Amino acid sequence: MIENGQKVKIHYTGTLDDGTQFDSSAGRDPLEFEMGAGMVIPGFEKGVADMEVGDKKSINIPAEEAYGERREDLVMNFEKSQLPDDLNPEIGMMLQMQGPQGQPVPVTVTAVEDEHIVIDANHQLAGQALNFELELVSVG
Structure with a gap:
């Protein structure tokens, strides 16, 4: 289990339910963030928490754990x-x-x-479930 305060490096590809890719770390450095610091959406952090270095997995994040519902x-x-x-x-x-x-x-x-x-002023991804392919590169 990755603890709050630990720095995580992860490669990811984000898609919508219709398959549209909205973001990816492919071809660039992995995303680095501190667990528990609120630097990424809650569902992303939750999806990474139980990974081990080298693990790959797919996660689905409902809108309420991503950018919220459209208002x-x-x-x-x-x-x-x-x-x-x-x-x-x-x-x-x-x-x-x-x-x-x-x-x-x-x-x-x-x-x-x-x-x-x-x-x-809604986030462009508000109201949408997000899918991520994740690969944990390092935990420090």
């Missing part, structure tokens, strides 16, 4: 007059807003109207 309250209208003059918003464009404590919040433009745009 409609995170889809908002935003007046174009509040945008910088040099910004020409397009559907699919990623923007960065400021949260209540000044923290950066990535948002996606989902619609562009005459007077406003619609932005979505």
Whole structure:
């Protein structure tokens, strides 16, 4: 069992239930994170916890242990007059807003109207179960 505080290096490939690959460490250094530090989604940490160096396994992480369910309250209208003059918003464009404590919040433009745009602050993978192929490289 890997203990909280230990550093883990792992190779992974992440796919959605339809087989679409959304991320992979293939061709680059393995992902390194500290167990228990909240650096990765809860279900990923849970899936790695019982592995031994050299183990390979597949895990499925339900949305609630990944990026959570989609929240409609995170889809908002935003007046174009509040945008910088040099910004020409397009559907699919990623923007960065400021949260209540000044923290950066990535948002996606989902619609562009005459007077406003619609932005979505949900994580792009919210509401989706995630599948990972894992290979534990090292524990330190």
